[in-house]
Amino acid sequence: MQSLEELIQQVEDQPYFKFPHEIAGQFEEIINVIKEQGDPETLKRIGLEYSLFSLQIKNPLIQPEGERSERFTFSCQLTTGEFWPDPNRFDDEALNYFLTRMRKTKSVFLRARYSDFLFEYGAELPGANRYIYAKELVPSFVTMAQTHTESEHDHDFQGLIDLHRAIEVSLLMRNEELLKQGLTVVSGLLNKYVKNQEYPWLRYISKILRMIERGPFASKYPTELREQCIAALATAAEHFSHDSFPDIAPQFYSELIEWGRLKFFTDDEIRDFQRRIGEVYERHAERQGSFISKAHFYEAAMEHYKQQGFAERIDLMKVKIREAYEALETSDEMKAFKVETQIPGEQLREIQDEFVIDDLEIALEKIIVNSQLFYPKVDVVTEVAQVNQEATPLLSFIHHSAIDDGRKVNQTNTSDDVSRHAFVQQYILDLSLRTSALLVPVFQRLITEKKLGPEDIIRKIESWPLLHRKNAPLVQNGVEKYFNGDYVGCMHILAPQFESTLRRAFQLKGYPTTSLKKGAVQHEETFNAFLERADIQQALGSDFYELINLLMVDQLGFNLRNNVGHGLILIEDCNLSHCTQIIFLFLALRSLDIPDPVLNTDPPVE
Template sequence: MDLFSAFEQRPLQAINEIDVARKLQEQLKTINLETEPKLYADMLAFQFLDNYSSQPSTWGGHYQPSRYIQTDTGYEPYPNPGLITTTVLEFWQKQADILAHPVLCTRFSGLLYEFTQTITGTKVSYLTAQKYSTALIETVEEKLYTIEKYAVKKLAKALEVASSYNSNPLIQRIKTQIFALEQPIPITEEKNKWGFTFDLLLNGKKNWLDQKEELQVINTLESRLEYLKNVDPWASASSANRLAQYYQKKEKPDEVKRVILELGHAYQKKAATEISMQAAGQLDELLHIYRKYQLHTEAAKVLIQLRELGKKSNEEMKSVISEHTIDTTELKEHLEKIMVGDPETVFPLIVEMLIPQLEITKKELNDTAIKHPIPYLITNTLVDEKGRPVAQIGPIKTDFEGHLAQHSGRQLYMQSLLTHLLFTLATDKGYLSPENTMAFLKKSCILEPERFDIISRGIEAFFQKDYQIFAHLIIPQFEEAIRNLLEINGGNILVDKNKAYQLKTFHQLLDDPIILQVFGESTIHYLKILFTDPRGWNLRNRISHGMIAPNLINTHTAQRLFHALLILGMIRLIEKPIA
């Protein structure tokens, strides 16, 4: 059975490898491939997919599996190199030698080029590599591809292969086709369809251009920048970044600065027409560009702009108020039933109920991202009350921890009702009082007696609802208690910095394996969100450095800090008996 005769008829037609695979499946659906090794090899060849993305494939090469099949041990890629035998390679070699259609020849010679050494341990032959690169070039020369954007990808692969064995005649053909693809694209084209001549022939591993060709490419990029900077800053960025890279290599810093400043004017012009939130996003991009090219003075000016835009963004945000009446009767009744005993039993209950379980939080985040995906696909910059950028959270695929921290911080706000009910009930029933709290904390092995007075003053301030005093007194004691815990267990609280020993930061203390072992993963995550993570509440740093608005140190903030203080009270010394 000749599976490919229909594709070989003259004049040759543009074909797509996926369409070929579908037609093969139709032709072979009644054939037992186990008894037809040649037909099996043909079918297997077109089950692989070309990897035209910027990310490496499953095996790190050009080809990747078309799907994943569920097995008893999980999901396995199909096809995979384990299905390729020397017999399969022999059949592929025959097809590569006899088939006339460049697309078909590309597939068989390409698979040989990629997998021969893996399967046989023998380096692929020069003739196979030449056949592969030639077939790729002919596919573009004769316009036998069906997806326009893949033409450049095919030429890029052809250049990679041809340059590996220094085939200058083929490289000249590739250059001709690359120029032929880009030259017709007008200077006014805003979509980033151009620039590949620079990327492949001038800015790659080797400069393949002569002086005249190089000047032509650079002049075209300059013309695109000149036009696009007045139309679209993102399109002009594609030109400006390439030019800046070129001038950097040529050691022309003035030219680098010129093109980046022209790009900066384009961003500033666009930002001036946008609302503050959008303008801040655009200028944040510009800030990173300035920093990339070491334009520090310009970057500092943009930082000032971002702070002002952050303030305006908060003012422009409209409050959306939705009132709901929540019946707390059943919750109160439940808490009444379980809140019995003495402070030694009630305080641990409060501690446990208000620490979010990390695995549950992760599941909630994943579920939310599936139901409402858009916010989790983009990069977000978090700003404080004065518009200062404090953290950046990338797409959830690459920054799950960032989204988890932000989600955890929101979760603490969502628990404000439960937190308030617990504290109110514990106070009304006489468990939560200054005296009982101090008695509980004094049993902790990590709170030093000389600090009891200042802790007592802080607790008195809490019950007097002087939350500013409470927060400022208690947070330093918490940090010192964690240092004590680390030292008691033989850990190190110092770091060597600039030939001097300094105390570890609060965040570094919470990262220590000893502290993790004592508290557990959920509690450590909670404490980081509460005290040190800028994507969470970050109370330690915001309060210590005066970055938090006074009105935000409120009842709920204070109750969370008090809850953290109770966690310290649960750390008791267990003395090992002397042998």
């Protein structure tokens, strides 16, 4: 059986490690071998090695520039809630052990981790300091960078990460001799990448050189390095401008812009780079055969132009996006999904019979009293939507968009957006079923079997004490159009009249419904803003509020009021179902008990 020293020597003798966690794996194997017969002190030391090499680092090449965070972080969170390994929990005994190992090891890969960790956490150890660690760290990381980028290993990204660390520490220590060691490798890699047209790695070389440019030795490193890098970036940006991957060229133009902020380009040249990024997205949009893809890349261009202030391009992108979405709506890219379900006809008929009675006054009163039967309960829909989400978790990673009349009116970007989207989908499905299976059949049967007429509906609506006299004539006209089968006229009258009726009802109860403009001018709040108020939602109740919201103003819902108001309503949306739903809203107001508002009525302080 191998001794502990032999096992550790095997790790020391490994000629190459791609990642530190590979070294951690070697020490884990040693722990498994010696845990039965190893003494506690030996196990503790090997455990320290395992923990040290299991630490993760914050990647400086992908971390936002200007953010200085702790270099080391944990690998996982235990079931106890603790983080492992915790870089802050290594005591002085452990740090001294790492210091001894740093001085003794012959492996550049092991020495790099010991010195790197001690540089961050071991500055207070007796007989040691950051300069001592830096003298071990920089050559180790430079050697690792050279090894990683050799053709034998071809792991340039890890090599560039190590090179970045070597130069970062050189600059932190303000040590020009250490910096020169890293610059030698930078120069060699830059020549290699330019010669072989390995353009993707140039961005990371550029980041390293810009870090030097902002440091204490900006005037001392070879200017030809900077000039060669900038010229190569410009070549790469132009090369990728017509590439099939639209996000590559903008990254190179962004690097050129960063050099511009260091005063190596004029403001006009920076502006030109910013414009070219937008043009990359535009060209890519024009090459797409898919209208969805066209719209996506025109949107990317528009967002970029918006951020950079290219107003003249924004308007053109709006037109292009609308054209793409309008073409999409009539293309075969859009698929209609139908879900068939069986509804027990006899049971539905029995429910309908409860409302289809000879006494029309009582029939309408029963609809009002039992109004909750005709639209969903929010808590039930929320629960069902949540169950559906849990059953299909991968869907939460997909962006969902809503398109209406050639416009994207909604897109999910956060987990809350996804949950809201799932809720609305389930709500609309539930509401549509209740409308087609109960609400519309009840009204139609009352009309055909019991001779329900417009005067019966109007009488019931007008008996509500909060119906304003200004609304009554128009509501009456809208109801009459419903009974005459004029659903276009009905929709265009009753949708805005419901908004006005509801707003004036709250006015009559003493609620403010206006917003102040300059000169004490008062304007009525938009219906969206009115419904978003907490006091209004509390008065309506969550179930009735959501019904009004999704029928009238929410763009994820039917948005009837806004579409009527802006002339966007389609003739197919002016139908029996929607008009019946709006008349139902008027009737349901009869069961609404609006509480008195909470207003500050204290007299002015003398």
